[in-house]
Amino acid sequence: MPTPLMGLLLLMSVVAVPTCILAIVLMLRNPPRSLSKICAILALIFGFSATAVYCYGWFTVTLGGPFPELCEDRNASGAQLASLQQDYWPLRNACIYSDGSTVEHVSMSINVFVYVPAGLAVLLICAAVFLYRRARHIPEGTS
Template identity: 75%
Template sequence: MPTPLMGLLLLLSAAAVPACALVIFLLLKNPARSPARVCGFTALLLGFSALAVYCYGWFSVTLGGPFPELCEDRTASGARLTSPEQDFWPLRNACVYSDGSTVEHLSASINVLVYVPAGLAAVLACATAFLARRARHLPEGTS
């Protein structure tokens, strides 16, 4: 993705995360609000936080992030490090050695900081749609 678009997404998500947190706080202070709204804003909070972490990691790799320190100078067979290859985060990053072997690195924190919140956001978005549809079909005065 082009750098201006990723920068815009980073700024948007960095502004949306505290705004969603504030709205959730205000919704929870007033218990008369529907649970669908709380689920919806929680889905937005998780989605925007995953987007912010992804964009931050993308900029980190694009600007020469911390990946090269993960490569060892030599493999167990004695081959020298030729070059580290970085793809856009969180795609695989590889250490290329002189004998043609590669060692790929994919941080476990990517699963925790990007994929889990994004997946939870999708699940909560579906739950929000279900709760909103259910609330529409219930007669007034029932729960």
């Protein structure tokens, strides 16, 4: 992905998360609000959080990242480091040695901080749709 697009996504996410948190606070101050709207805004918070963390990791990889520090100059068999190969998803680094062996480093913290909020966002969207449809089918005179 091009750098300006990732920068725009990162900026948008960094602005959207506090805005959504403010919206939640304002919604909870003036009850009663529909639970489906609260779930939808929470889904936005988690979705934008996952986007911000991924964009941060992408920029880390693009700018050289912490990955080269993880590679040893020589592997266990004594072969020298020949090259580095970095992938943008799932934000990993491969240390390639002169004897053809490869050691991969996958940043679990980045993956956990991307996968968990993204999964929660999907679950909250499903819950919001379910609650919205359920509330729409309940007659207004009943509770």
